[in-house]
Amino acid sequence: MTNPAAAAFPYAEFDGRPATEDDLRTAALFPYGHFTAMQIRDGRVRGLDLHLERLGSANRELFELPLDGGPVRELVRHALRGAEVADASVRVVGTRPPGATGTTVMVTVREPARMTSEPRSLMSVPYARTAPHLKRPGDFGQMYYGDLARRAGFDDALLTLPDGAVTEGSITNIGFWDGTSVIWPQAPALLGITMALLERELPGAGVRSLRRPVTKDGLAAYRSAFVTNSQGMAPVARIDDAVFTVDEELMKRLGAAYEAAPWDTV
Incomplete structure (x- = not known):
């Protein structure tokens, strides 16, 4: 019918x-x-x-x-x-x-959606989601700080804890590249499906994938950064005043690892 x-x-x-x-x-x-x-x-x-x-x-x-x-x-x-x-x-x-x-x-x-590949700028904000391991609707803080970041001229917000620990984006996971490994912040955050798939597939593509604490004060240790969510991934060009290299080769390797994840019939 x-x-x-x-x-x-x-x-x-x-x-x-x-x-x-x-x-x-x-x-x-x-x-x-x-x-x-x-x-x-x-x-x-x-x-x-x-x-x-x-x-x-x-x-x-x-x-x-x-x-x-x-x-x-x-x-x-x-x-x-x-x-x-x-x-x-x-x-x-x-x-x-x-x-x-x-x-x-x-x-x-x-409608189908796909994240654009344009480099992102992120503004760090002092916010931690309640029960961050759960994906749930209607989180005021995420929307508030995301909008605040865009008003300040950034693309989105980066959530951080009082001690400066980086957790996640307002609607994304964030990963960092130190030149040899992909580093995911070891902090309370949602395990996004795209992040989980990359963690599965990156070792097979010859890329180490690790979880380690990341802090705002320690961002200089990373050459590049990127964000992921259900719509895909994009490079990060700036967090506050910290500038990152937009590594096209890294994004190709990440894309290839993601594309290697099999499709499942619903």
Whole structure:
């Protein structure tokens, strides 16, 4: 059956049925939950196991309920069919509205997206997300500091702890290059799917991938930096007053490692 909203973005389903006004109202008024974001091409996504594990783990932590991967995959497939698309930006959101005994799964479908390769400038800000290991909607601090950074002429914010430890970008992970290894900040942060895939694939490409503490005062130890999220990756040209080399060869190696990650059918 063809949905009347087919091919119109954004498109949303709740537990496998097209969203109603009441569904969207409830989601807006009670946003407590978790989600994962994925780029789907031709009905496939990289790191599907990581996305499903993220959803299952967060659901158990927040609601003490399982969220099995098989039904989640079917809900994503159903939403793609409802929107009549095979290429899309998809979010899978787990919530438990007041009075509900189980998890409500919202799947949203939007236009495909890809991060531009333009070098980024980041402004460090003093902010740490609550429960940073969880990917969740509606974090005021991320949006506030991201907007503050853009007003100051930067592309985005870089979150840091009171001791100067670098954690993550407002909506990205950040990695550094010391000339021999990729260094990910060893700090409370979300393990992004693209970061996790690079950690898997970089050793096979002959690039060491390590986690070590990174501080604002220690940025001079790194030649280059880059950010990643579900839409891809981009080099970092500047953090505050610290300037980094935009290493095209490094970005090619990172891109090749990411491209080596297999596609999984949803």
